[in-house]
Amino acid sequence: MMSQIPLALIAIVFAGITAALIVWWIGDLLGSIQVVRRSHGGDGPPPNIVDSIGMRTPVEFVLAHFEPVLADYGAQLEQKLIYGGRPFGGVTGREYIALLVVMSLFGFVLLGVLFGIASGSIIGGLVAGLILGLIPAIYFWVVADDKMQDRKERISREFPYFLDLVVMTQQAQATLPESLRLYAEAAPGTVMSEEIDQTLKDVALGTGMVEALQRLERRMTAEEVVRVIRAVIQGEVEGSNRVELLREHARDLRFRRWEKADRASEKLKAKIVMPAMMIVVSILLLVLAPAIVEMMSSGMF
Known part of the structure; x- marks a missing residue:
């Protein structure tokens, strides 16, 4: 038992050093990205959703290294955002797609670790993180579609x-x-x-x-x-x-609007027939129920 304690301590120390090195490496990597800090009333464009949630640095990192891969998706989102009236503080399509990638990665890591600890399985944590980590990206992609359709x-x-x-x-x-x-x-x-x-x-x-x-x-x-x-x-x-x-x-x-309203009214008439019949039958049953119960109790049936 005593021989196992030093090994456990050594493992904990090495794990801490490894985690510290990884954090330092990520910080140094992100620090190499030139980021324009946006502020209200300052130079350059005002802050958008990327700045509001504090994701400007990782978003700029993704754009600096993976923009060619994300260019097509960014162009699609750019058109959606234009049709949607430039929501989320005027964020561009390239910023938005990079934000979706960053949020998916954060969701994958965070949820993967939580599910891995809860289930005691590394594979289960990875699968859960991969599936649930995509939820933020899917949600904000759908939100862009909803903004466009609503406008x-x-x-x-x-x-x-x-x-x-x-x-x-x-x-x-x-x-x-x-x-x-x-x-x-x-x-x-x-x-x-x-x-x-x-x-x-x-x-x-x-x-x-x-x-x-x-x-x-x-x-x-x-x-x-x-x-x-x-x-x-x-x-x-x-x-x-x-x-x-x-x-x-x-x-x-x-x-055209008159025709559209006329078609809508015709569809409404067809849809309301069945509910109206059910209401009429329900009222008849409520009215006749006492009489039916009385006749059954008197032995007529």
């Missing part, structure tokens, strides 16, 4: 009002930038007004109206919105009658 639906709901207001102001001889500015002032806080504000900022910075509208089109996913913006761009290039063009699209959009 698309909100823009689709707000666009008819935008189009009607632009048509009215155009009929009153307003210019296109004036019509856009009037909408931004009339509907503050809406998603569509945010996009219009960005378009007006592009124009104010010297971008032509056609180029600003093309940028607006690239940020949209709703088919009806893209169709109208393309028509406006074509009208600006060809010099056609913008008012008549917008009026025709507004009329077509109202008709």
